[in-house]
Amino acid sequence: EEELRHELANPTDKRVYAIAQALHDKSMHVDEIHEITKIDHWFLRRLENIVKTWDKMEQFSLDDMSEDLMIEAKKNGYSDIQISQCLKGDIDEDAVRAKRKNLGIKPWTKQIDTLAAEYPAETNYLYMTYHGSEDDVQGADGGVIVLGSGAYRIGSSIEFDWCGVSCIRALRNLGYKSTMINYNPETVSTDYDECDLLYFEELSRERVLDIYERDNSDGVIVSVGGQIPNGLAIPLDKAGAHIMGTSAKMIDNAEDRNKFSDMIDEIGVQQPRWMELTTAESAYEFARDVGYPVLVRPSYVLSGAAMNVAHTDEQLRACLEEAAEVSADYPVVISDYIEGAVEIEFDGVGKDGEIIAAAIHEHIENAGVHSGDATLVLPPQDLTAYQKQRVRDAAKKIVKRLNITGPTNIQFVAKGTDVMCIECNVRASRSFPFVSKTMGVDFIEAATRAIVGADTSDMDLPTLETRGRPSNYVGVKCPMFSFTRLRGSDPVLGVEMASTGEVACFGKDREEAFLKALLSTGFQMPKKNILISVQESLSDEITHSAYQLHELGYNLYGTKATSDMLNKNGVPCTPVAYPSEKAEGSDELNVVDMLRANDIGLCINVPTYESKRLEDNFLMRRTAVDHAVPLLTNLQLVKVFANAVHKLKKGEMLDLDAKTLFEHYKDESDDDAWTSPSEFH
Numbered sequence: 001e002e003e004l005r006h007e008l009a010n011p012t013d014k015r016v017y018a019i020a021q022a023l024h025d026k027s028m029h030v031d032e033i034h035e036i037t038k039i040d041h042w043f044l045r046r047l048e049n050i051v052k053t054w055d056k057m058e059q060f061s062l063d064d065m066s067e068d069l070m071i072e073a074k075k076n077g078y079s080d081i082q083i084s085q086c087l088k089g090d091i092d093e094d095a096v097r098a099k100r101k102n103l104g105i106k107p108w109t110k111q112i113d114t115l116a117a118e119y120p121a122e123t124n125y126l127y128m129t130y131h132g133s134e135d136d137v138q139g140a141d142g143g144v145i146v147l148g149s150g151a152y153r154i155g156s157s158i159e160f161d162w163c164g165v166s167c168i169r170a171l172r173n174l175g176y177k178s179t180m181i182n183y184n185p186e187t188v189s190t191d192y193d194e195c196d197l198l199y200f201e202e203l204s205r206e207r208v209l210d211i212y213e214r215d216n217s218d219g220v221i222v223s224v225g226g227q228i229p230n231g232l233a234i235p236l237d238k239a240g241a242h243i244m245g246t247s248a249k250m251i252d253n254a255e256d257r258n259k260f261s262d263m264i265d266e267i268g269v270q271q272p273r274w275m276e277l278t279t280a281e282s283a284y285e286f287a288r289d290v291g292y293p294v295l296v297r298p299s300y301v302l303s304g305a306a307m308n309v310a311h312t313d314e315q316l317r318a319c320l321e322e323a324a325e326v327s328a329d330y331p332v333v334i335s336d337y338i339e340g341a342v343e344i345e346f347d348g349v350g351k352d353g354e355i356i357a358a359a360i361h362e363h364i365e366n367a368g369v370h371s372g373d374a375t376l377v378l379p380p381q382d383l384t385a386y387q388k389q390r391v392r393d394a395a396k397k398i399v400k401r402l403n404i405t406g407p408t409n410i411q412f413v414a415k416g417t418d419v420m421c422i423e424c425n426v427r428a429s430r431s432f433p434f435v436s437k438t439m440g441v442d443f444i445e446a447a448t449r450a451i452v453g454a455d456t457s458d459m460d461l462p463t464l465e466t467r468g469r470p471s472n473y474v475g476v477k478c479p480m481f482s483f484t485r486l487r488g489s490d491p492v493l494g495v496e497m498a499s500t501g502e503v504a505c506f507g508k509d510r511e512e513a514f515l516k517a518l519l520s521t522g523f524q525m526p527k528k529n530i531l532i533s534v535q536e537s538l539s540d541e542i543t544h545s546a547y548q549l550h551e552l553g554y555n556l557y558g559t560k561a562t563s564d565m566l567n568k569n570g571v572p573c574t575p576v577a578y579p580s581e582k583a584e585g586s587d588e589l590n591v592v593d594m595l596r597a598n599d600i601g602l603c604i605n606v607p608t609y610e611s612k613r614l615e616d617n618f619l620m621r622r623t624a625v626d627h628a629v630p631l632l633t634n635l636q637l638v639k640v641f642a643n644a645v646h647k648l649k650k651g652e653m654l655d656l657d658a659k660t661l662f663e664h665y666k667d668e669s670d671d672d673a674w675t676s677p678s679e680f681h
Contacts, residue, residue, distance in 0.1 A: 108132035140215035147229035148182025166444035245406035257333035274335035350404030390419035438475035476513035511644035526601030
């Protein structure tokens with residue numbers, strides 16, 4: 001009870017659940033909750049009504065549940081699945097749905113009043129409610145439903161909204177009635193003039209089916225809104241909805257880690273050694289067999305949730321517990337983690353199992369950084385012709401086997417002559433807008449045409465046979481992070497996504513595009529002093545970049561081991577103390593003090609699993625973020641940054657003043673343009 005009182009007394013996003021628990025457990029009454037929270041009685045009584053409805057439902061089976069109680073439950077916000085969990089007996093949400101429909105209980109469709117009740121509002125901006133007695137508008141009688149991306153959060157941001165908008169625009173241009181279901185007012189897809197009907201509604205099986213049945217829709221497109229719509233493919237398909245594009249069964253074959261790994265073996269595509277997790281002991285045995293590190297990968301998760309790299313038995317135990325909790329209903333796979341590998345992505349569009357649009361791009365960071373946090377380069381600059389051909393061959397087999405129609409994203413790791421598939425998303429990825437703008441053709445429009453069976457021959461799509469596109473510039477996409485707002489978080493990259501945005505820029509080469517994109521994220525160029533602290537195993541690699549920066553006139557500072565190593569290798573570097581090394585009253589230079597005083601223009605801190613000074617390294621990174629000091633935590637990024645600054649200082653860059661896309665269009669000749677003057681993608 002003490003913990004519950006603490007939750008009630010301290011406002012967080014979870015406090016409403018603490019109120020629900022207190023009311024449900026009958027451990028506190030409304031007056032007592034009001035005294036602790038100071039929330040008005042009016043709101044608390046409404047919450048109490050919700051709990052009272054639950055208490056009533058617990059007394060009945062589905063057969064005994066009255067029409068009045070069903071209406072009360074729906075008006076108080078209970079979903080069919082929640083009702084099934086509350087009632088006596090072993091029933092599922094389909095049984096509740098069937099009874100509800102037999103009783104004639106359905107949600108009413110209402111228009112959102114966009115004119116503040118001053119004039120009659122005739123809009124296609126709709127929502128559904130059980131608090132009504134009639135519909136404001138007639139059913140659509142056909143059309144295609146597109147599922148949006150939902151709330152913006154880490155892993156699902158404006159990139160997927162761009163895909164949704166491109167899809168509904170393409171549908172309308174092709175003469176189809178389009179319906180968008182989304183609940184995020186920040187999105188362009190929830191502008192009611194973008195589609196024929198807009199339902200501002202939750203992305204759940206129950207609500208999508210309500211709309212699908214009411215409007216007698218022709219089908220649902222789940223592949224352009226990210227992981228939430230993709231996760232609805234199987235439930236909607238089982239309920240009888242027509243999933244347009246790649247079938248729900250094939251989506252499941254790609255999302256289910258065990259089925260996908262089996263399929264990859266079957267079609268002869270190389271992948272890291274793997275096994276399905278059955279027991280903890282079998283996982284330890286597998287890890288000892290292939291050798292640490294290993295990667296734990298749950299199924300049907302967003303942005304690498306609970307995906308972890310383990311280097312010891314102890315770490316593996318913690319990873320297995322987290323993965324089992326996050327992916328309780330689907331398999332968890334453990335695989336060999338390939339250290340020092342390059343990560344490659346294939347974004348494409350399939351039509352009946354054949355690839356009709358293709359783009360291959362590379363990550364600057366080595367494998368181990370989530371693709372949403374990685375810095376992407378298109379066209380790839382370091383991949384060999386052999387590696388690219390291996391990717392094309394594998395992509396062709398995978399798209400054929402999954403019979404893909406629509407967008408797809410396939411990820412590979414490459415090391416030596418090995419090019420191994422690690423993942424396939426049978427949906428648009430967050431890199432589709434970047435790829436479309438860089439390649440000069442809208443991949444989502446192509447995917448939409450493929451899904452509805454329309455012709456794409458006039459789109460000039462890049463295919464598996466296309467080479468040298470684009471030829472006169474390079475595109476680089478850099479991630480943006482919100483670590484400054486996430487107090488206490490560690491600003492270091494890993495297999496679970498952390499970025500909250502991205503910036504893409506074009507340049508004559510990779511270094512120019514990279515530096516433009518990096519500066520566009522708010523990164524400030526260092527003026528004089530650079531701090532370097534890396535794990536000992538990275539000594540040889542960091543020396544080259546450090547010397548490059550020294551040669552350009554930067555003063556280098558380093559923590560003791562790093563400084564000793566650089567000086568030994570002939571790179572002048574001033575030693576500074578770790579936070580824990582500073583003696584009280586000492587004048588010795590200290591890393592944190594220098595960062596706080598803004599004496600450092602760039603902090604380079606590259607940890608590895610071997611790092612021993614975990615607390616000191618964390619304090620260094622966190623202090624840099626808190627005091628707006630640019631921070632690099634990845635060795636490959638440091639190398640490209642050093643090369644880019646070298647070119648900049650030597651006058652080898654044309655222009656670092658980034659133009660907006662609108663300015664780029666304005667300066668673009670009619671021959672180069674791939675959109676009409678009024679169309680800005």
